[in-house]
Amino acid sequence: xxxxxxxxxxxxxxxxxxxxxxxxxxxxxxxxxxxxxxxxxxxxxxxxxxxxxxxxxxxxxxxxxxxxxxxxxxxxxxxxxxxxxxxxxxxxxxxxxxxxxxxxxxxxxxxxxxxxxxxxxxxxxxxxxxxxxxxxxxxxxxxxxxxxxxxxxxxxxxxxxxxxxxxxxxxxxxxxxxxxxxxxxxxxxxxxxxxxxxxxxxxxxxxxxxxxxxxxxxxxxxxxxxxxxxxxxxxxxxxxxxxxxxxxxxxxxxxxxxxxxxxxxxxxxxxxxxxxxxxxxxxxxxxxxxxxxxxxxxxxxxxxxxxxxxxx
Amino acid sequence: xxxxxxxxxxxxxxxxxxxxxxxxxxxxxxxxxxxxxxxxxxxxxxxxxxxxxxxxxxxxxxxxxxxxxxxxxxxxxxxxxxxxxxxxxxxxxxxxxxxxxxxxxxxxxxxxxxxxxxxxxxxxxxxxxxxxxxxxxxxxxxxxxxxxxxxxxxxxxxxxxxxxxxxxxxxxxxxxxxxxxxxxxxxxxxxxxxxxxxxxxxxxxxxxxxxxxxxxxxxxxxxxxxxxxxxxxxxxxxxxxxxxxxxxxxxxxxxxxxxxxxxxxxxxxxxxxxxxxxxxxxxxxxxxxxxxxxxxxxxxxxxxxxxxxxxx
Numbered sequence: 212x213x214x215x216x217x218x219x220x221x222x223x224x225x226x227x228x229x230x231x232x233x234x235x236x237x238x239x240x241x242x243x244x245x246x247x248x249x250x251x252x253x254x255x256x257x258x259x260x261x262x263x264x265x266x267x268x269x270x271x272x273x274x275x276x277x278x279x280x281x282x283x284x285x286x287x288x289x290x291x292x293x294x295x296x297x298x299x300x301x302x303x304x305x306x307x308x309x310x311x312x313x314x315x316x317x318x319x320x321x322x323x324x325x326x327x328x329x330x331x332x333x334x335x336x337x338x339x340x341x342x343x344x345x346x347x348x349x350x351x352x353x354x355x356x357x358x359x360x361x362x363x364x365x366x367x368x369x370x371x372x373x374x375x376x377x378x379x380x381x382x383x384x385x386x387x388x389x390x391x392x393x394x395x396x397x398x399x400x401x402x403x404x405x406x407x408x409x410x411x412x413x414x415x416x417x418x419x420x421x422x423x424x425x426x427x428x429x430x431x432x433x434x435x436x437x438x439x440x441x442x443x444x445x446x447x448x449x450x451x452x453x454x455x456x457x458x459x460x461x462x463x464x465x466x467x468x469x470x471x472x473x474x475x476x477x478x479x480x481x482x483x484x485x486x487x488x489x490x491x492x493x494x495x496x497x498x499x500x501x502x503x504x505x506x507x508x509x510x511x512x513x514x515x516x517x518x519x520x521x522x523x
Numbered sequence: 524x525x526x527x528x529x530x531x532x533x534x535x536x537x538x539x540x541x542x543x544x545x546x547x548x549x550x551x552x553x554x555x556x557x558x559x560x561x562x563x564x565x566x567x568x569x570x571x572x573x574x575x576x577x578x579x580x581x582x583x584x585x586x587x588x589x590x591x592x593x594x595x596x597x598x599x600x601x602x603x604x605x606x607x608x609x610x611x612x613x614x615x616x617x618x619x620x621x622x623x624x625x626x627x628x629x630x631x632x633x634x635x636x637x638x639x640x641x642x643x644x645x646x647x648x649x650x651x652x653x654x655x656x657x658x659x660x661x662x663x664x665x666x667x668x669x670x671x672x673x674x675x676x677x678x679x680x681x682x683x684x685x686x687x688x689x690x691x692x693x694x695x696x697x698x699x700x701x702x703x704x705x706x707x708x709x710x711x712x713x714x715x716x717x718x719x720x721x722x723x724x725x726x727x728x729x730x731x732x733x734x735x736x737x738x739x740x741x742x743x744x745x746x747x748x749x750x751x752x753x754x755x756x757x758x759x760x761x762x763x764x765x766x767x768x769x770x771x772x773x774x775x776x777x778x779x780x781x782x783x784x785x786x787x788x789x790x791x792x793x794x795x796x797x798x799x800x801x802x803x804x805x806x807x808x809x810x811x812x813x814x815x816x817x818x819x820x821x822x823x824x825x826x827x828x829x830x831x832x833x834x835x
Binding site: 298363 | 574575576577578579580581604606607608609610611613636648649650651652653654656657662664666673675677681699725726727729730732733735736738739740742743744746749750751752768770771772774775776780781784785787788791792795796798799800801802
């Protein structure tokens, strides 16, 4: 792995923790190293463009590090948007992109609207079934804004497995029903849902349908694996398919107008109540606190990461 | 209105009823005529391109018929995808597009992946607030498939106002909580939710966030009105902003592979249970029944539509 790639990958892990998403930041770093050691992630692989037409490209991730592949492909979608107004890159044969929100922030930092999603291993029952067969397929949307970007980063399950484990470890119930228990009843118990793997999709049948079509688009545009094809060969999650889309509003002119329209939406939202936030607002506050007071890290995770120093 | 435009508009209304979505088909036709009579919809207006860069265009709907404007802009997004791989059209100053799913079917019929959404008047409370301030902003995604297209057509509220009224008229409770009653308790009573206008967004905070970013993108790319700007001037819903995106997978080659990947996802989904369907599957069955047995129309709606014949 080149020093440049290592630095970018490390920054993406560290930024996730600094932004308050340790589950896909430092907490996941030991698993990332384990995937490298077991040959699932090829640290020397770099993604390459395998088909191209105008603003649309298909890339092969060659099983390289998922966060580097995703960062490269969003970067390319942004470049394509600069020259075509809109650009899209579909990426096959990649690995877990860690924190999806990173690529929404990346697009917004470049002044473009970014939309990206990934498929996953089967970890969510489709509506009407009881076993995990579709993915929770995170969807990320970034909108640039001078006063703080708006970045939505949401999975298709009401709670991610990371959120379930955080609630369980704290002894907390979920704020709303998150899935089914062993008796098939809706429950707020994170441990019961972890046991059944019967997570609820957002909006019940709606999130289930959205998960399916996101998987279809990622698979057909990238030529990669669908969710149902991800685990049969290896138990670990590897070989995901992803899509990165960027729109460059500056190509249509009138950026002042663009900026003010987003600001007016934020202002209106803030007037509705003290607890109403735009997506990404809390992230920015957490980042600012991390930068001034230091990044919170679980002591056990810090020890695990330090222990890796002797191995690599 | 030209004969050609009238025929297309009529077909879009009739198709919605034939596909089992009468709420945005014939049932809405009397309101459409009323909007024309009150000058909110200008039947003689045709949309025009006001800014263009590569595969991205901004159109002005000039307050013309919403279904014709949307059909024209999806058509243009498809043309752009044919020449740029990916194409996107942002449409400002339009009117209600009636059944959003129509434009997903349109893209899929053309063999491309289509994604489109609209903003709406404020009709949904953002998460953390109690009054309607964001839109239920329907999102439509169409994926072409020889054996029957996959088309998702979903609003950001768990139930649309149309679904609430259908349940109320049938004396049915909602299958899951759909919003809050006057005491601020979650309820399955459609009438109580209609009174409070406190509908639940899909996935609670998640659907609320998705609604906000869809509004932002539609507004900033089109240069049109945001949800919070739609009703202050006129009580009716007029002047929406919309986005139409198309990806042409054939530009990347290997269409056989594309088709088979989507088929494999459908097959896997069908294996999970007898009640598991892909988005659009039920629509296709309804369409086939309508074509063989006739389209179901509420007698009162049929009378109302016939009564309009004397007025136009």
